[in-house]
Amino acid sequence: MIPAPTVQTPAGGAPRARGRRSRIVVLVVALGMIGTVLAVGALRRAAEDRFDQALEQRTTMVARTLTAEMRRYTTSLLDLAAAVGAQAQLSRPEFDAITAATDRQRLPGATGVALVVPATDPEIPRVQAAWRRAGHPGLRLQPAPGHTSEHLFVVLNRAIDGSGSAAGQDLAAAPEAAAALSQAREGHQVAVSASYRLLQDAAVPHEAQQLGFALAAPVYSTSPSASDAGQFRGWMVMALRGGDFLQEAISRIAGETVAVTLSDASNGVATPVGRRLPSAAIDESRPARTLPIPVPQRTWQVTVAPTELVLAGTALHLDVVAALIGTLITALLAALTGTVVSSRDRALRRVDAATAALRDDINRREAVEQQLRRREEELVGFAGVVAHDLRSPLARITGYADFLREEAAPRLEPEHREFLERLYGGAQRMQSLIDDLLNYATADNRTLRRTEVDLNRLVAEVIRDRVGGTGGQQPTIMIGPLPGVDGDPVLLRQVVDNLVGNALKYTPAGQQPCLEITGTALEAGGWRIEIADRGIGIPAAQRATVFDPFIRADGSQPYHGTGLGLAIVHRIIERHGGEVGVRENPGGGSRFWFTVPAAPPDEQSTATAERTGAAR
Ligand code: ADP
DSSP: OOOOOOOOOOTTHHHHHHHHHHHHHHHHHHHHHHHHHHHHHHHHHHHHHHHHHHHHHHHHHHHHHHHHHHHHHHHHHHHHHHHHHTOSSOOHHHHHHHHTHHHHSOOTTEEEEEEEEEEOGGGHHHHHHHHHHTTOTTOOOOOOTTOOSOEEEEEEEEESSSOOOOTTOBGGGSHHHHHHHHHHHHHTSOEEOOOBOOGGGTTSOGGGOOOEEEEEEEEEOOOTTSTTTTOEEEEEEEEEEHHHHHHHHHHHHHTTTEEEEEEEOTTSSOEEEEEEOOSSOBOTTSOOEEEEEEETTEEEEEEEEEBGGGSTTTTSOHHHHHHHHHHHHHHHHHHHHHHHHHHHHHHHHHHHHHHHHHHHHHHHHHHHHHHHHHHHHHHHHHHHHHHHHHHHHHHHHHHHHHHHHHHTGGGSOHHHHHHHHHHHHHHHHHHHHHHHHHHHHHHHHSOOOOEEEEHHHHHHHHHHHHHTTSTTOOOEEEEOOOOEEEEOHHHHHHHHHHHHHHHHHTSOTTSOOEEEEEEEEOTTSSEEEEEEEOSSOOOGGGTTTTTSTTOOOTTOTTSOOOSOHHHHHHHHHHHTTOOEEEEEOTTSSEEEEEEEOBOOHHHHHHHHHHGGGOOO
16 A cells, blocks of 8 residues: 655644744844943943043143133232332332233233232321322221231222222231231242132122132332332232133133132132033033142142033934944844744745655655565566476477477478477477576575585586587687685576576677686675676667566577576576676677675685686
């Protein structure tokens, strides 16, 4: 029974493939996201670095600018103090002329410059009278209440910011300014005060008030003609508003990128001096930078806090853009991978189905082949039985026909003798057909009885039997050294007999048969035996088919035969696990060959030793 073709797909194949596809897609997504996170991290780090660098740069520039500005203000005040000290007798017009230079110098934040002199309570009338004489007739010194030891009166002044005159004011009312003046006097150099609310801003509304500070330079009389030559005369004092000073000094370099706070850290605690805030929001998440600012006699520091505008183009968040692009690419990759994997799975399923169909086809063919083989075996067996049963009646026919040819032939009419000859010839042909059929059946059915077969001896016996029956023409036969092989001696004899018989038979009448029998060891093991003749040869196109039963090649019609001999040879060699074939013999004729397994090594040596006596 031949199985019907079925297409098999592995059970649960689709869910398994889906599971695998999901795993691969998840893997691609995970890899993509890891890549994106790494890229975003790298971009963020690079942005942070650039941000830090930019802030560092801004802070350094702000600190340098403030340092330079303070130096400029100090120098300017020192110049004024020197000019005032150089006057033999200082009058108001001279003071105005000396300080007129401040109008030309840009001194943003400065409210004015003043000459300040010390005076105790008893000295006030004298000092006031002296400076009224020096050109300030309306001067009225106003001692600060509560200060009895020493007053610090502004006797001459020039307003820089357009505010009114501060003449007559007592700076002792501002302890920070008083301290700076005292420090300047003691140190003989410029001093900067701690921050305080300037006296002239007392009338300004509280919310508009700024902190300020004073720069004080001691004035010494340097004119040799002066009555007080070499004496301390007072101070040149410049008052500044911290916020205005900052705004003017650094607005150009800081812009909207940073907030700047100037503070005084002399006492270990940072007290503000001024602050400049941009309109952009301060980035509270990032630490501000602080640098020291050298000012006379004090320690200032500037603190710079970043806004989002520190980096040009920071509004474009590259890390966010990278994250978006990375996610998009990951999604595309996942979709692509999913598509590729599912088409691969589809292709694999198609291959599986095709393989299953092929397997079914092979099974079916094998079943058919087995069936055919069984039929053939039955047929061969049947032919053997029939041949066997026909043998004895045929032997009687041949016997009687032969008897009649011998005894009754002289008494028969020539025509009847002719009939008798035909009867005898036909019976003989039938005899050989039956023999061949029996041999063919034997080749197929007989149990193989393997033993070591000495081919030298076997070939010699076949030649002896065959050559005895060829009549006049004695063949030329060359036999090379032949090996001992592993096989059934009866069946191998049948092989050699058939091939030698054909070689003798298919030699044209009148030509001397010529045979060569050789053996060659095969590399893969076993032997190749060749039987070559100089006979009629076989057309190339028919060399493959002459081993099929009942097939006879063109040109063999004049020679008696059944077409079974080579089929027997083929079957026997096949059963020995060998191969058989024929090729053209160069120079004319055919070269038949077959392969057989070698005898086991110990038997081989015995066979070689016995070979010396083999017939040729
Ligand atoms: P047959 O009884 O006809 O000889 P075989 O099976 O022995 O049958 O040979 C099949 C055919 O092969 C032969 O009919 C012949 O045509 C060809 N043949 C076999 N041996 C030879 C040979 N030595 N030289 C030429 N032809 C051969």
